[in-house]
Amino acid sequence: MNIAVLGAAWGDEGKGHIVHHLSPRYDWVVRFNGGANAGHTIYRDNVKYVHNLMPSFDWRADRTKAFLGSGMVIDLEQLHKEVNAIVAATFQFQGTAIAKRIYVDPDAFIVLPEHKDEDKANNGHIGSTNRGIGPAYKSKIARKGTRIRDVMEGASEHRHWIEGMKKLGVQFKGLLELRREMEHADLLFEGAQGVMLDINHGLYPYVSCSESTVAGVYSCGFHWAPPTKVYGVAKVYTTKVGEGPFPTELGGEEAHKLRERGQEYGATTGRPRRIGWLDLPALNYACQKGGITDLILTKFDILNGMDKIPVCVAYQKDPTCSSDFFTAAPQYIDVSGWENANNDEELVDFIRCVERGTQVPVSYISRGTTPNDIVGW
Ligand code: IMP
Ligand code: MG
Numbered sequence: 001m002n003i004a005v006l007g008a009a010w011g012d013e014g015k016g017h018i019v020h021h022l023s024p025r026y027d028w029v030v031r032f033n034g035g036a037n038a039g040h041t042i043y044r045d046n047v048k049y050v051h052n053l054m055p056s057f058d059w060r061a062d063r064t065k066a067f068l069g070s071g072m073v074i075d076l077e078q079l080h081k082e083v084n085a086i087v088a089a090t091f092q093f094q095g096t097a098i099a100k101r102i103y104v105d106p107d108a109f110i111v112l113p114e115h116k117d118e119d120k121a122n123n124g125h126i127g128s129t130n131r132g133i134g135p136a137y138k139s140k141i142a143r144k145g146t147r148i149r150d151v152m153e154g155a156s157e158h159r160h161w162i163e164g165m166k167k168l169g170v171q172f173k174g175l176l177e178l179r180r181e182m183e184h185a186d187l188l189f190e191g192a193q194g195v196m197l198d199i200n201h202g203l204y205p206y207v208s209c210s211e212s213t214v215a216g217v218y219s220c221g222f223h224w225a226p227p228t229k230v231y232g233v234a235k236v237y238t239t240k241v242g243e244g245p246f247p248t249e250l251g252g253e254e255a256h257k258l259r260e261r262g263q264e265y266g267a268t269t270g271r272p273r274r275i276g277w278l279d280l281p282a283l284n285y286a287c288q289k290g291g292i293t294d295l296i297l298t299k300f301d302i303l304n305g306m307d308k309i310p311v312c313v314a315y316q317k318d319p320t321c322s323s324d325f326f327t328a329a330p331q332y333i334d335v336s337g338w339e340n341a342n343n344d345e346e347l348v349d350f351i352r353c354v355e356r357g358t359q360v361p362v363s364y365i366s367r368g369t370t371p372n373d374i375v376g377w
Pocket of ligand 2: 012013267268
């Protein structure tokens with residue numbers, strides 16, 4: 001069975017932690033969109049890792065391989081660095097064997113230094129991570145982009161990154177070469193960013209430039225491996241980095257406190273994240289636009305000890321399109337909080353409220369950074 005795990009808000013919902021935990025049950029973890037703008041935080045044996053390009057697979061599970069799909073834009077130097085870090089972390093036990101479980105689709109496009117320069121020069125008003133993502137997709141659409149395939153086949157100055165990875169054992173193979181194997185395997189599609197940042201359905205122009213809905217899985221070429229469940233990950237409060245509308249945003253001391261408790265600083269850029277309460281109209285919108293069938297709620301532990309938790313349950317006008325978020329007037333109710341997120345009974349009211357507001361079932365919750373903190377609901 002194949003599943004997808006998507007961000008159901010503005011990214012940073014805790015997808016990395018969830019994907020890492022689920023990945024040993026899958027043969028492949030597939031990244032299908034975005035690039036090194038993503039920062040997926042993983043805790044492995046109590047050590048914190050951040051993956052920007054590499055899928056959040058648990059390399060301790062022999063079964064699981066990583067695939068970087070053609071919908072991504074890849075900074076080869078950064079990928080080389082991440083592959084080397086993974087090899088270094090596992091070298092003691094298995095030499096370079098791990099690299100053979102990393103596959104890259106040569107149809108993915110590369111990010112060039114000038115793409116990053118363009119971000120720095122032109123995309124500050126969006127709050128870009130300056131990783132060259134938008135400009136790389138722009139050259140792809142303008143038919144001026146460079147694919148990994150072009151680098152491999154030509155005399156490109158970037159070729160040595162690929163040669164270096166190949167030497168370690170990384171495999172550059174297209175979908176049709178892998179289809180037979182993948183068709184008989186269990187795939188976990190790992191989304192980057194979140195539905196509210198999707199190029200088609202996010203709050204344009206305050207978006208990233210890739211497809212972070214389930215559509216991204218298909219445009220990568222996986223129509224023969226459709227995910228039967230599409231999990232949307234959301235925190236029990238909301239965060240956002242970069243510019244653009246954020247209806248439930250908090251200011252001042254309240255935001256500061258939550259930011260510190262949740263350590264809400266960008267995994268990629270270190271920027272302080274904007275903080276707000278859970279926004280059910282936005283989550284409902286993301287579920288509908290993203291193709292989300294199940295929810296995973298994270299970071300319950302951060303709200304421990306709150307008697308009541310404000311949740312936005314409506315806007316004055318129901319949002320039916322992305323423009324409606326620019327003028328949203330959020331309306332809140334107080335939901336019973338919990339003393340200790342490990343006490344399931346205390347969480348029931350909050351979870352019911354989310355399910356009522358989205359008409360989507362909550363299937364997993366996460367209340368900490370260890371694997372034991374993720375439980376089925
Ligand atoms: P870009 O994709 O770097 O151009 O950034 C465009 C917008 O998406 C900015 O507001 C970024 O802060 C935001 N963004 C991009 N990637 C992520 C992510 O992985 N998590 C959270 N926000 C992101
Ligand atoms: Mg992140």
